[in-house]
Structure formats: structure tokens, C-alpha cells
Amino acid sequence: MHNEEYEYAGFWIRVGATFIDVFLLSIILLPLTMMVYGDLTWKREGLILGSADFLINYVLPFVATILFWLYKSATPGKMVLNIKVVDADTGEKLSVGQSIGRYFAYIPAMAILMIGIIWVVFDKRKQGWHDKLAKTVVIRKRKK
Template identity: 25%
Template sequence: MSQQAGWYDDPQNAENLRYWDGVQWTNHTSPKQKPDLDRAGAPAQEAYGQPGGPFAGQQQQGQPYGQQQYGQYGQNNPYAGQTGQQPYQAMPGGFATQTDERTRTPDGQPLAGWWHRVGARLLDSIVIAIVGGLVANTLVPGVWADYTDWALSATDPAAQPPAELMGRVAQWSLVLAVVGFVYEVVMVALVGGTLGKLMTGLRVRLRDQPGLPGWGAALIRSLVYQLSGVFAPVYLLNVLWPLWDGKRQALHDKAAKTNVVKKR
């Protein structure tokens, strides 16, 4: 039966330790005497009390040495990183490192990519157009039929629609915007995402806290998004912001302290 892997007295040099990988000796050696460590050369049997070894019987050689002292990274192990150990392992439930900010929340949940978010937003646009259009047509009936009649009858290409007609168009657009605002606030607050996000496996959450973002964050997020749509350049900047943002947040995410994450 092969001796377990560990540091043992070097059979070639009594002043050294040599690492036994469980099958054969490796080229990794270390002097027994360590500067500033009084007990660094203590006999392995006294330090650890483990008898035996591949060279047992040669004046207590073959005793496992430093398996606790050298077996873990960061505890005076002169060969950490040379024996298959990694200098860092993510702790379950721990916080992501700085290099993970663009891909994960602080507690490790993966962030949605830009195209993934765009796909969800396109689906939501269809939902809002259908539902909002029905509501707007009920509250401001016949506006687009009247606008079409005016456009077909106008003889001057530079002519402006009548003020009354433009007022009705503005009312129709306002109803559509209100429907979109209410739709997003209610869906995000109650289930963590709009229909588009639910269908594409995305959710909205607070960046530093898992679960539903709450009514306050949902309200702020939707309000900033809707207001950005008033001025096209600001809206475009808001939509594109996650492409270069270090936390993949749009401007409305930053205002509400939220992130869009992937659930599947």
C-alpha cells in the first residue's frame, strides 16, 4: 500500500524535507531549519506523531512532516501553487471579487447580458403596444383614423396638423406611457420582472440584496426609464449604458440600485 502524500525526511539529504506525492518522490524539497522559527526543524514524530512512511526504520525517517503546517495555502507552505493548490477559492455564499463585478452581483448571481435585456425589452414593447393601445383607443377614440384622414387630404407637404388633432395625439401617447409605467412598476414589485423578462429568464433585484426589489425601487426604476424616453439622446444613452458600465447597470438601474440577473 502506498504511503499517503505529504512532506517527509529527504532520503537523499537528511537536512531537507522532500514531498512524496503518494506514488513517488517529487523534486520539491525544503530545508528543515526555517529562519525565525524555533520549532521549524522539530522531528516529525514529535510534531505529528504519525509513524511509518516509505522509509520507516531509517532513524525515524519517513515520518509525515508538516501536513498541517504545509498542507494549506498561506500557512508557510513554500510550494503553494506547485502541488495543485489554488491561491484562492470562492467561499459558498461569499461575495464576488472585484473582477466578477461585470458578470455577477456581490453575492454571486449572474448578471444579464445586454442583448438578453434588449430581447426582453422588445417583448415588453409588444405587450405594452397591445394592452396600452387598447386602453388609449378606449380613452381617446378615433385619433389615428382622424390623423390618417387629415394626412391624406393635406395638399401642402409642409402643413402642420390642427392643434386639436395634435392635442388628441398627445393624450393618446400619454395614456400609452402611463400604461407602460404602471405595467413595469406592478410587475417588477410583485414578481420581480415584466412579462418579457419572465419569458426570457431574467429578474430585477436590488444589487446588494436578493429577492424582490420592493415598490420603492420598482417605482424609481420605471420613472427614470420613462423620463429618459422624453428626450431621444438620453433614452439611447440609458439603453446603451450597461455596455460599458462596470456593474452592467443602465441609468435607471443605478437610480434604483438594481441589477437585471439571469435565473436560467
């Protein structure tokens, strides 16, 4: 993507966007989970308490993230910080396939000590492994 108006968004602004997203998701998902599971929410022994937990804490964030990427090119945290996720070659919005691929590409990016996420610091296009796998970049308007 070659557009003089934009630059690649770096590691720390992306971390900030993630913190905002995690906070917003928590204030939505935690009360929903507690309404269904009560104190079991805090005493979970496995990854999933039941079908409602799966829907609330896995399916809902997945669907919301994909829809935000498709329609806004950014999650709420990225929107607050004025950064967006676009196709690495065209600079256009992501396709459905790219969005789904990017979402699941976070798994290998975080699997080994978060190396695939930290990779953003060292990459010339500031791409993490999830970006490389999905052929995306995160951009922001260039400071003038």
C-alpha cells in the same frame, strides 16, 4: 450582490425583453386607445389626446410595470427570457420606492441618444443609468 448562482444580464437579452414588453403592451393598449379615440389615435398632434389616453398609455403601463417588478421581479418580457430585476446590494425584490425611482430614471437614461441605456454594454455590473440611480441590477441564472 454576490451570488454564484446568478450573473448579470447583458445588453442584448435586455433589449429582447424590452421588445417583448413593447409588443405585449401594444396589443393591449392600442385597441383600448382606438376604442376611445378611433382614428384620432393616428392623428395625434401632441403627446396626450385626452384623459383616457393619459390613463391608458401612461398610468396603466406605469402601474403594471411597478406591480410586475414588485411581485415578479420582472416584466413579462424579462420573465420569458428568465431574467429579473433585483436590489443591487441584497439581491432581494425591489422596494416600492426603488421601483418608482427606476421607472422614472429611464427618462435621463434615454434623454441623450440613449447613452444611459447603452451604458449597460460597458458597465462591469451591466447597469444602465436607471439601474444605477435606483440601485438595481438585472440578473439571470448562470449557465452551467
